[in-house]
Amino acid sequence: MVSSSEVSVTPGQESKSLWAHAWATLLKDKMAIVCFLVVLLYCLVALFSGLGLLASDWSKEVCSSFAAPQEDCWLGADIFGRSVIQKTIKGTEVAMSVGFIAGGISIVLGVFLGAVSGYFGGLIDELIVWFYTTVSSIPNIMLLLAITFIMGKGLLAVYLALGLTSWVGLCRLIRGEVIKHKNREYVQSARAIGCSHFRRLFIHILPNVLHLVIVNFSLQFQYAIKSEVILSYLGLGVQGRPSWGTMIDDAKLELTRGIWWQLLAATLAMFFIVLAFNILGDSLRDALDPKLKGK
């Protein structure tokens, strides 16, 4: 029997919100911080390169054709004597922009269609489900080929093609989550205070599924960058400017002559950013997983 004066009550600790908790977890995760810095670095490189502050003379002939790594061209030269390291830096622009824009298109499509489909149900749901089942039945490669084929070559076609082929997974996910959230009390309360459908969906429900979107984005980014390489190989990629994809594609002719520098530079450049996003994505998923919150 404990007298009431001896019972000590732990002052109620207000439990953190998902975001605050995730942020705190991430800050403790050294690997995640390193990866985030890598991503930041790549973004900065792409930005500076785009503004002309870095690698602005990538097209200048600095060494002899296929020169080995040396003084003027640290990672060697390509067939036109252009410095490989300059091309790699310039190529970061294409990679990051493809990753963000194609990923962005895919996220916008997936979230919008998934949310609308899950929230309104009925005919709209049937239509959207029919639509994404149809799109996902056609193999990605075929859709990519078809879209870039139709739109011609160039960066815009790449953005659209990649964006239009990778939204289905996210759409399904968001639809499932919205369906689950739709009947929760907080949504019912929102309705009770007179929120319109739009407000309920976008201002109340969506922020609660945002964590899935963030994790999904890292996957989209990786998919976009790796696919750009394949599109470049198929001749459907970027024209007129260096990209890691075209560099790797060039390597298929260069390797037989023993020229490995373009392949190595582009592969390494891609390796680190994809790896960084991969690890960051995993860390984000662990940090944002509400089931792990209390542990």
Added chain:
Amino acid sequence: MSIYQYIIRRLLYSIPIILGVCLIIFVLFNLVSPDPVLLMLGKHVTASQIADLRRELGLDRPWFLQYWDVVKSSFTFEFGRSWSRKQEIWQMIKQGAPVSLSLTLPGFILSAIISIAISIMVAFFRGTWIDKFAVFISVAMVSISSLAYILFFQWYLAFKLGIFEISGYEHGFFECIPYVILPIIIYIILSVGPDVRFYRTVLLDEIYQDYVRTARAKGLSETYVLFKHVLKNAMIPIITNLVISLPFLILGALLLESFFGIPGLGGITLEAVNTSDFPVLKAMAVLSSMAYIVFSIITDVLYTVFDPRVRLK
């Protein structure tokens, strides 16, 4: 509801899907695409030449007839003739399919066995350095472009060291082996990374369940628990994952076929892209979509057979 009713339901449901797929293919190739006639004839042609070719290719027919052609072809597999090769497309498919399969089928089986074996081992040693190492390697492997792998291995093992053939193909069950070994190896390397990650997640999800804890508490050895209890339940998502990958085997590993000069369906598709050969592209799209639809039905049915909790609505 019985299995048969479910299958019928699913088959009926696939009809609007098939119609939708044909619609997308039709829109992409017959409506929105650059005019193939102009692509084929070039710039300096007379109007009557354009009209003639158009009639010959059947492009002046009303849209719904052209759409209906696509739909019909998805059931009858009558795809017409290739524009560039003038061959009957179905013949091309019949020749190319076994070639593609000679690469993808062994690759698929071997990579499945290897991935499952590695993931079981990793699940057994979960938390130890073996586990962390395997995860790190899988993640690292996935971060390298497939093109880089192909180029590197083709250059190093075939060109420099001369262990394998650089490219080419010979028909025949045994004759094709030397040409197909290196692509199969690369195929396995490309699949193992993502597969091991997925299977490991599946296995670990099962291992942390309460019934496994009970089994261990009963005194069963770790190995027994792993193989008798965990594996059986984990096999459900693993097998469904495997089954749903089957239709992609038919299209062949596009890149591998292209680099290694293997005349399979993937090579045919790429050639069609380069020559703007619409009938072939449409045929490939229809074929692979139909295969995917059929296999997703099989997967769903298998899932309900394996998992009694998932009873059909």
